[in-house]
Amino acid sequence: MELANAVEGVVDKRKLSRNAELKAALIGDEYAQLAATQYMARAAFETLPKWMREAVEAVATGRGMYKGTLVGRSAARVHGMWMLPWAPFAHEVTLPSGKRPAGSKALRGAVYRWSPLRDDEKEKLHGVEVTDAVRTCIDIARYYGFVEGLVAMDWVLAAGKATREQLLEAAAKMGRFRNKAVVLRAIACAVSGSDSALESWFRAELIERGVGGWRFQAQIGPFRADFLFDEILVVEIDGRSKTRDKANEVLRAERDRERWMLRQGHPVMRYYYEDLRDHLDRVLAEIGDARRRGHAAGGASAASGASGASGASGAGRKVE
Structure with a gap:
């Protein structure tokens, strides 16, 4: 199911003044409360995959605000941006004042960011205001570090949302900010050729841990290897859960x-x-x-001939 279809099931309690029956039903177990005034049929909500539940909750949070912008992981979910599936999800918002509302006016469980935004850094998606894809991936890097930032930036490049030059330009327009060096490093290492968040995450971990001597998406005859170490060892990253989730024809193709x-x-x-x-x-x-x-078996000579692909300068380069 597309996010656009899923959020059609979100009910705004404020708009139900003439539907007393549905308004009463929201109080029971039939509906899940996603935000202060936003609900969704529990059966429909609980059948959604985890990432889409988080995205729907983010949209509900945005719809429940009178003013404000979704930022960080909330904005990333609404965009459909790659994220680490196991990363703790947070409802991240910023208000024009840059402050957290006092007392009961604050959204339950929300993280309020001081994040001044220009008009060209915001857009409307699914009826809520979010930071655009470029600003969102920059924020992910500065809030959560190089690894998570690189995953988000790979998505931006792969999805054609921006070029590396546009990411650099956007970071420059923001002036001085905390963790800018982390953001610039993530931009420098991001590539457009990643096929999944898992590939991007593994590549980011290799870079972060200083593991060299590998190429990403290396062409070997008619095939492309996810990672090629020392010009010899192929490492494949599979996002599916072991072999039980694969059709027989997929398994045969992989083995061949x-x-x-x-x-x-x-x-x-x-x-x-x-x-x-x-x-x-x-x-x-x-x-x-x-x-x-x-x-030890004689691969050292082959690896030494691949010195251009080792170390930080060669890590993560895509082979066409």
């Missing part, structure tokens, strides 16, 4: 692809969403062990 790469001298390691979310250190240790075995 991996057999072809192995015949060309490229062993393949595949990792899934749960592997990276729950055991990232172990995954990186396994990759490190495999790289050392490759060098």
Whole structure:
């Protein structure tokens, strides 16, 4: 279901003065309260995937405000921007005054940001005011750091919302602000060729941890490897939950692809969403062990010929 369709089910209690029956029903268990005046049928809401529930709640928060703008993770959800699925979600808003309302006027559970915005940094989506995609990804980087910022910026570039030059221009227009160096680093490392938030997150972690000697989306014959280490080891990132969620034809295609790469001298390691979310250190240790075995078996000469792809300067470059 598209977000536009999901938010059609959000009911504004303030507009129900002539519908006493529905207004009374909102008090019971049949409806979930998403914001002070915003409700949705519980059965419909609970069947939505987690990211869409958060997006619907963000829209409801925006609709429940008389004035103000959704920023940060709330704005990102409304845009459909890539985010880390396990990152704690927050209803982030900013008011023209830049202050948090006093007492009961404050939205329950909302994070109020002091975030002066120009008119060209805001737009309307699904009936609520949000920061535009460029300002949103910049805010994600400055509020939550390089890794989460890079994921958001990869989405902006991949979705064609902006170019790297436009991101740099937007950051420059904001003048001085906290964590600007983090924002500029994320912009420098962002690429347009990522296929998923998980790929972007893994790439960001490699950069952040100083792991070099790899290329992203490297072309190998007719195939493209998610990550190619030392010009030898292929690492594939799969967002699906292990093999149980895959159709047989998908599994066969993956196995045929991996057999072809192995015949060309490229062993393949595949990792899934749960592997990276729950055991990232172990995954990186396994990759490190495999790289050392490759060098011991004679792969060092191949890796030394790929010095241009190692270190921070080569990390994350997309191969066309």
